[in-house]
Amino acid sequence: MNQESDKKDTLEILLDESANLSINQIKGLLDKMNSAELAHSLESSPPKQRKLLWSLIDNKDEGDVLADLGDEIQQELLLDISNEELSEIVSDLELDEIVDILQQLPENRMKMILGKMSSRDRTRIEQALIYPEDSAGGLLNTDVISVRPNHSIEVVMNYLRAQDELPKNTDKIFVVSAEDLYLGELSITKLLTSDVNLTVKEVMETDITPINDNQDDKEVSTLFERNDLVSSAVVDKNKKLLGRITIDDVVDVIKEDADQNLLGMAGIAEDTFQPPARAARSRVFWLSMNLLTAFLAAMTINIFEDVLKEVFFLAVLMPVVASMGGVAATQTLTIVLRGLTLEQINSSNLSYLFKRELAVSILNGIVLANLIGLITFAWFGDITLALLISAALVINLISSGIAGIFVPIILRRFKQDPAIAGSVVVTTVTDVVGFISFLGLGTIFLL
Amino acid sequence: MNQESDKKDTLEILLDESANLSINQIKGLLDKMNSAELAHSLESSPPKQRKLLWSLIDNKDEGDVLADLGDEIQQELLLDISNEELSEIVSDLELDEIVDILQQLPENRMKMILGKMSSRDRTRIEQALIYPEDSAGGLLNTDVISVRPNHSIEVVMNYLRAQDELPKNTDKIFVVSAEDLYLGELSITKLLTSDVNLTVKEVMETDITPINDNQDDKEVSTLFERNDLVSSAVVDKNKKLLGRITIDDVVDVIKEDADQNLLGMAGIAEDTFQPPARAARSRVFWLSMNLLTAFLAAMTINIFEDVLKEVFFLAVLMPVVASMGGVAATQTLTIVLRGLTLEQINSSNLSYLFKRELAVSILNGIVLANLIGLITFAWFGDITLALLISAALVINLISSGIAGIFVPIILRRFKQDPAIAGSVVVTTVTDVVGFISFLGLGTIFLL
The missing domain is CATH 1.25.60.10 (MgtE N-terminal domain-like)
Known part of the structure; x- marks a missing residue:
């Protein structure tokens, strides 16, 4: 099959x-x-x-x-x-x-x-x-089955058998007071395996906290995942049963969040086959922002007119340093975004993460500085240039680690979605730092 | 709460x-x-x-x-x-x-x-x-409850009531032959609402196709989503019932896939708080690849030594054109990756997608060419330079659309994960095309 x-x-x-x-x-x-x-x-x-x-x-x-x-x-x-x-x-x-x-x-x-x-x-x-x-x-949906605590299991069974069919994904029924206040719940499988002479009250589970109607849908999906739920009661602030949420809707929330995270990183929000005009509109804002920040990087280059006119090879090599910083920053940013989405990052482990990213930048900086130095020396045969680009790379990788950590966290503190604005900000930082460090070192040692 | x-x-x-x-x-x-x-x-x-x-x-x-x-x-x-x-x-x-x-x-x-x-x-x-x-x-798990087709609902109910408890997420029981071959299934809610004198055979559903043991886990999650399943039977090629898959495991598959997609785009595979040495190792391959392709771009720049030495401003502006192409290509790549992941893209709609991306590139090309031209003119007061960078931008955006579509599709055809290798390849294309178009036009019109 x-x-x-x-x-x-x-x-x-x-x-x-x-x-x-x-x-x-x-x-x-x-x-x-x-x-x-x-x-x-x-x-x-x-x-x-x-x-x-x-x-x-x-x-x-x-x-x-x-x-x-x-x-x-x-x-x-x-x-x-x-x-x-x-x-x-x-x-x-x-x-x-x-x-x-x-x-x-x-x-x-x-x-x-x-x-x-x-x-x-x-x-x-x-x-x-x-x-x-x-x-x-x-x-929430209102297709709940609710019963009273004093009924016997037998009465409940008879009541259910009198229905044509039960709502989809009914894995539990809810127990409510005469005022419709949530008292507990009773899983269908528990119902099937319990002595029919017991009362609902004796069998129901009361240690499950129902979902509040104003809880965020991401919190709801976390609760479903952590407790392997198929459905959950939803109550208002007075504990009145309003309805239930079922796993199929939660799966949709999970899929949508993942989709928005992926598209958000590229600064887009569109469906796959959107007509060109709408697709173009969904992307142009992000492109325009990048244009402005790219000019910021260009202005940085412009500062180094003297050395660039003197040492042509710096112009050839400067995009390499900037590009490496961009990739490294995107890697750190992605890890931080993922940690924020999964609610793994908080004030108590942030300092570890920061030190870890610094250490990663230095470790990879050493490996890649050797590689970039070797290639540069092989190409231009200039040891000063090779040392200089290696040093600039290490500086830029360290800046990428710092920007990759703090940009998303600061954006989130200002209630901006770090998945959307994060990438343009961190690559601007690494472009600017990349050009300044490489061309700056060039000015000092090659002019 | x-x-x-x-x-x-x-x-x-x-x-x-x-x-x-x-x-x-x-x-x-x-x-x-x-x-x-x-x-x-x-x-x-x-x-x-x-x-x-x-x-x-x-x-x-x-x-x-x-x-x-x-x-x-x-x-x-x-x-x-x-x-x-x-x-x-x-x-x-x-x-x-x-x-x-x-x-x-x-x-x-x-x-x-x-x-x-x-x-x-x-x-x-x-x-x-x-x-x-x-x-x-x-x-799959083997904690299934299976019954024979000739039993009455009453017998099944008594059998279930004799159990201490039913396995978690039991929303259905499976009907099997004496040789354990899958014949159909019976939802618990159906069991509850059916006449107890009917036989299992009369009540069971037989139009549901069970999952095959060698199906891919992504296919399984698609089946669960599309049919709002809580559990599904798993059979071998002879239709023998092997066990069942439940929604909680499918949710894990969905979350993991989303996570891998997000991390894959940045070329990493690590957990959030991985120690520095392991985290560095997870990222260094991608960084090294980027280093090599960045040198490819640098070699492109090197070809234009004459014009760069003559017209300094080209060196200042060339990263702008390359950077815009990179962002646009990442946008197209992301849309294609998402379409491939959701199995929306196939040979019959690819040509629409290609034409659409070309149209988007041209539309945004026109908008952004005006913007880049204006900024360049305002900065340098040189109309030729402004026209030239506008033209190079349009060329690079078009190349970004083409690369963004075909790179992931070709990678997939060669059984490579387009989420991982895609980004480095498309940005290399747009860097190289960006430098060639801008510096090439510069050579023609400014030398």
């Missing part, structure tokens, strides 16, 4: 324009996919094909597919869906999915769609819309 | 050397943590403190903590644990965890530890050790 490569082939056939598939053939391929696979096909399509595929997706699947798409593509498709259609499409979705989609819309469009819903749905959704997208409240 | 910041405080207190905690105070803090939190504390500690903390962790928790640690730190701690101790520590772990730890050990040490186990355990572990770490087989 090789499910994945079958899927890949289907996708490739689907997107191959030269295959010239008929509408019915495409529909046939789409009908074999579940909503997540359909969403993946849309995400793998250039904009034009994407619209075609979307138009051929079965109406009843549209809501689930829309919910599975990334924010960028959701926004794009939402432009082509009428309000009537949208309110119908979303009606069958889970609460967190509806909220996620509505949050993509402009205020007045969102209100119009809410207006088309039943007042019960509207109230429920409006309550959920209060929460920021990246809070526990933004992830 | 704010669990996370409480935890963070505990960690910070724990690692704060100036707090001068007594051994008993540290033990008190550690005793309040679960195994995942203990593992996080170890991962957040510099090596010396890490050894101290490890020595203070309760013996009964050592196995779980070890299993929760990253590979690098596992290896480090394993050096200090005797074979007797280790075989005892791992004995209570799940199969995939034991295998994961044993795979860190040198061959002969692994054999000695296996020799200390009961022959039943040894056989079970040796069978699991056959699988590569990144295959479905490497993730």
Whole structure:
């Protein structure tokens, strides 16, 4: 069996324009996919094909597919869906999915769609819309099963058996008071293995802290990971049970965070097949910032006009020193960013990290200084030049270690995302220090 | 409630050397943590403190903590644990965890530890050790509950109730033949809501394809995500049920992949608090490669000796053009890497992506050419120089788009990880093209 490569082939056939598939053939391929696979096909399509595929997706699947798409593509498709259609499409979705989609819309469009819903749905959704997208409240669903503490296990079992089916990922039910206050929880497997004559109160677990509705979604994913949760209760500040969060939504949070970290390092925020104008816009800010800082580095070079005019080889070699600093700084920056993301770095271990980075810079500085010195000597046959570039390299690697540690930490303290602004700042530092150290030493020893 | 910041405080207190905690105070803090939190504390500690903390962790928790640690730190701690101790520590772990730890050990040490186990355990572990770490087989656990198709739901319920407790994350049980062949599965919630007089055969689901033991772990995580699974059966090529994979292990795979992608882009593979010598070693290869390619760029500059000696400002401005190309190429590379990782890019949509990147390069080229031209003119008051640097920038941005697309795709075709080698190759291309286009145009128009 090789499910994945079958899927890949289907996708490739689907997107191959030269295959010239008929509408019915495409529909046939789409009908074999579940909503997540359909969403993946849309995400793998250039904009034009994407619209075609979307138009051929079965109406009843549209809501689930829309919910599975990334924010960028959701926004794009939402432009082509009428309000009537949208309110119908979303009606069958889970609460967190509806909220996620509505949050993509402009205020007045969102209100119009809410207006088309039943007042019960509207109230429920409006309550959920209060929460920021990246809070526990933004992830919660209200499809919980809750029971009272005094019931016997047998009563609970009978109650469950009377249901047509239980909500997806129901691995536990929650125990609440008459006022809906969270008292504890009871895992389904515990229910299955307990004496049916015991009461819920006697069997339930009470040592699990439920998630608070205003907790950050990254905290939620940490809690799920550390405790291997499948679902967790969400309560408000008065401990009233609001709903639950399930692992499938947490996996989405984890994937999205990783994606943003990766793209953030390159200063972009776009989906893979975004049309050129939008993709260009997503990248131009970062490029412009780099242009300005590159001119800062150029101004540094300009200071050394005298020595550069005298010793031409310095111009040839100066980008080598700058480039090495840039790479080393990016390495330190990446380690620090990862440590910050995983919440491993705090004030008590920062000094170790700083000393460690200095030590790494010096160790690699010695190795690479030899290498750069040898190559330079082999090329130019000038021992002074070789020693000088070696010294400049060590200086620049040390500066890269210092910048790589402190730039992200300072950016974070000023509430900036270090993944996004970090790289441009550290490479500016290493460019400037690289040029100053190399050309400065050149001025001293070669003029 | 704010669990996370409480935890963070505990960690910070724990690692704060100036707090001068007594051994008993540290033990008190550690005793309040679960195994995942203990593992996080170890991962957040510099090596010396890490050894101290490890020595203070309760013996009964050592196995779980070890299993929760990253590979690098596992290896480090394993050096200090005797074979007797280790075989005892791992004995209570799940199969995939034991295998994961044993795979860190040198061959002969692994054999000695296996020799200390009961022959039943040894056989079970040796069978699991056959699988590569990144295959479905490497993730599987044998703690499955399986039933026969002809039993009634009532019999199954009674069987389950006779168990002390069910394995963690049991959301379904598997239906097998007398020869242990996989026939279907039965979710626990379905079991709870079904008529107890029906047979397993009548209620079980048969349209779910189980995972094959030699499937890649990334395929497994895609299947879990797309189908919102909590657990899945794993079978061999004859459809014999081998065990199951659970979502907690899949979350670890997702996190690890994301981590490797992020670190790979910077050419490193290390844990956050790795001692300096190991950290330096993890980074020096990439730095050396960059040194060699930087000299390639320097050799390009050297070709233009005549014009550089004549027109000093070219030396000042040339790093600007090269740097812009490097940033633009990294942006394209990142988008392509992400598309490859998410399996969105294939032969049928590659040509769109290529044309899109060209369009983005030209669009941003126009915007940035104006900016770079203006700044250059403002600085040097030389219209030819301004036009020339603008043209060189456009050329280099176009080359960055082409390199950013094709380098990762070609690397992947040659079975190299594009995340690791990609960045050094594309920036070399843009450095070289940047210098040639700018200095080449300079030679033509300024000499």
